[in-house]
Amino acid sequence: MIPAAFPPWARAETLGASMPEFASFQDEPPQMSSGTVGKTGFLHLGFEHRSGKTILASLERRVPYMVQRALHCDEQMPGLAYVFLITTTGCLLQGDRLALDITLHPRAQAHLTSQSATKIHAMDANYAAQSQTIVLADDAYLEFLPEPVIPHRHSRFISDTQISVAPSATLLLSEIIQPGRKHHHPDECFGATVLSVSTAAARPDGRSLFAEKLVIEPRRYVMRQTGVMDCFDVFANVILCAPKDKADRIHERAGADINLADGVAFGACRLPNDAGLIFKVLGRETAQVKAKVREFWSVVREEVIGTALPPPYLWR
Amino acid sequence: MIIENDGVDASRSPAFLSRMLQFGDSMFPIGAFAFSSGLESAIQEGVVTDAATLRAFARTALEQAARGDCIALIAGHRAATAGDVDTLVRIDTRVYARKLSDEARTMSVRMGKKFTEMGVEVVGAPLLHAWRECIETSITPGCYPIALAINFAVQDLPASQAFVVHQYGVATTILGAALRLMKVSHIETQKILYELTGQTDGMYATAAAARLSDMAGFAPLTEILAAIHTRAHVRLFMN
Numbered sequence: 134m135i136p137a138a139f140p141p142w143a144r145a146e147t148l149g150a151s152m153p154e155f156a157s158f159q160d161e162p163p164q165m166s167s168g169t170v171g172k173t174g175f176l177h178l179g180f181e182h183r184s185g186k187t188i189l190a191s192l193e194r195r196v197p198y199m200v201q202r203a204l205h206c207d208e209q210m211p212g213l214a215y216v217f218l219i220t221t222t223g224c225l226l227q228g229d230r231l232a233l234d235i236t237l238h239p240r241a242q243a244h245l246t247s248q249s250a251t252k253i254h255a256m257d258a259n260y261a262a263q264s265q266t267i268v269l270a271d272d273a274y275l276e277f278l279p280e281p282v283i284p285h286r287h288s289r290f291i292s293d294t295q296i297s298v299a300p301s302a303t304l305l306l307s308e309i310i311q312p313g314r315k316h317h318h319p320d321e322c323f324g325a326t327v328l329s330v331s332t333a334a335a336r337p338d339g340r341s342l343f344a345e346k347l348v349i350e351p352r353r354y355v356m357r358q359t360g361v362m363d364c365f366d367v368f369a370n371v372i373l374c375a376p377k378d379k380a381d382r383i384h385e386r387a388g389a390d391i392n393l394a395d396g397v398a399f400g401a402c403r404l405p406n407d408a409g410l411i412f413k414v415l416g417r418e419t420a421q422v423k424a425k426v427r428e429f430w431s432v433v434r435e436e437v438i439g440t441a442l443p444p445p446y447l448w449r
Numbered sequence: 450m451i452i453e454n455d456g457v458d459a460s461r462s463p464a465f466l467s468r469m470l471q472f473g474d475s476m477f478p479i480g481a482f483a484f485s486s487g488l489e490s491a492i493q494e495g496v497v498t499d500a501a502t503l504r505a506f507a508r509t510a511l512e513q514a515a516r517g518d519c520i521a522l523i524a525g526h527r528a529a530t531a532g533d534v535d536t537l538v539r540i541d542t543r544v545y546a547r548k549l550s551d552e553a554r555t556m557s558v559r560m561g562k563k564f565t566e567m568g569v570e571v572v573g574a575p576l577l578h579a580w581r582e583c584i585e586t587s588i589t590p591g592c593y594p595i596a597l598a599i600n601f602a603v604q605d606l607p608a609s610q611a612f613v614v615h616q617y618g619v620a621t622t623i624l625g626a627a628l629r630l631m632k633v634s635h636i637e638t639q640k641i642l643y644e645l646t647g648q649t650d651g652m653y654a655t656a657a658a659a660r661l662s663d664m665a666g667f668a669p670l671t672e673i674l675a676a677i678h679t680r681a682h683v684r685l686f687m688n
Binding site: 152153154329341342343344345346347348349354358359360361362363365368370388389390391393398399400401402403404405406411413415 | 487491494495496497502505506508509510512516542543545546547548549550551554659660663664665666667668669670671672673674675676677679680
């Protein structure tokens with residue numbers, strides 16, 4: 134690929150430069166510096182609905198991002214394009230910049246996931262950044278449910294997701310954040326230096342719907358504090374953009390509860406400007422949180438598509 | 450950007466101080482007493498059980514406000530001092546877009562509207578009239594931090610005092626609700642308030658240095674408590 138004046142991954146490269154929480158981490162790694170080949174990944178996926186099913190109509194990629202092909206393996210939704218996001222490096226290192234660009238054309242239906250958890254390795258210079266844009270046209274349907282993120286001790290990670298969603302489209306976007314490798318070393322539990330996760334959504338005409346910026350800085354703000362993580366370790370943030378009538382039915386069914394004995398808490402709130410719902414889950418272990426996210430996902434499928442989920446894979 | 454009156458001016462006359470007290474009073478009739486900021490659910494769910502967990506819960510609320518709403522409050526104060534209604538609308542819209550639960554939105558726009566209306570009646574500055582017009586014609590949602598910023602700016606009260614009033618309000622709303630919801634004494638709630646307000650200087654310095662796009666936070670359990678409260682069968686408070 135010939136680099137343009139402003140390559141499509143430019144945003145991922147500039148993201149961390151202006152954020153105050155990353156001001157003290159602008160030094161270059163002594164290993165490969167940021168932005169070099171192999172450090173800056175780019176992936177563009179364009180899905181189109183053609184003759185009864187969704188195909189991966191356009192694909193551009195730059196290492197370490199990789200996608201092989203769309204599978205049509207979901208028996209409940211045979212037209213659904215099922216795509217595994219692959220990163221050939223297998224983890225995020227200091228100086229990594231990733232840009233992901235997903236477009237669903239009208240009536241396209243896709244499911245995106247990763248192969249395994251994303252580890253963010255310990256850092257002593259710079260940071261890792263990820264920029265995502267998601268564009269959903271009329272009646273498009275996207276489930277973007279990657280495996281959890283595992284921030285290691287002293288990791289620094291910035292993620293920014295910009296969503297453009299048509300009023301008739303549905304987006305289910307989940308992010309599960311583990312506290313670190315807590316069974317490996319006590320310092321690994323909330324050992325990350327800074328995690329900054331921003332999400333903003335707008336209509337195709339530019340009308341802003343909602344914005345959220347989560348900044349996790351365990352050394353500045355006590356993670357165990359009442360109202361923050363309390364006794365919980367794993368956190369899931371699930372955003373649902375959907376038409377109001379469907380979102381209302383899903384909200385009705387989603388439930389909300391805190392069970393301190395079992396170590397699970399969850400609940401859904403209505404987003405501003407009738408954008409949809411935000412569903413948050415806290416758990417002591419990842420499996421509990423994944424199970425709750427799956428429950429919510431299954432309600433979304435039933436209400437939006439009218440089908441059930443396929444049974445869970447044994448090894449995921 | 451006008452920032453001359455951002456800080457505390459020691460030569461302020463006692464009249465200014467009494468105005469700050471008036472508009473910062475927890476009894477100021479904007480309906481703050483109807484809200485618990487999630488404390489009602491926190492007590493029902495066993496998250497807040499005693500003075501120590503109450504202190505931590507209130508501290509979380511103050512930290513979240515300082516990292517979010519208060520950045521908009523200070524930016525709003527600057528825009529209001531410059532008389533820039535368009536910028537105020539832009540800031541207000543961004544505050545609203547960051548309130549991700551129904552009850553947080555309800556609380557902010559209800560108190561914001563009431564505070565603006567009281568300002569029109571009591572202070573009566575042109576900018577307050579213009580802002581009430583913007584809220585009534587749905588040009589802007591009318592969130593509380595912006596209403597507070599405009600009110601203080603037109604009275605020449607500094608942004609730092611608007612910040613103090615905002616944070617005092619966050620704390621007293623929760624502590625006032627605690628007295629009605631749980632077994633805690635007035636002495637304990639006053640001790641908590643005294644301790645928490647001691648952190649105002651550092652929080653103000655951080656918020657005043659931040660840009661609007663830096664508004665952030667992280668309090669997932671508080672957000673889950675808001676989700677639970679909307680579904681609760683028995684509710685004394687509106688959030």
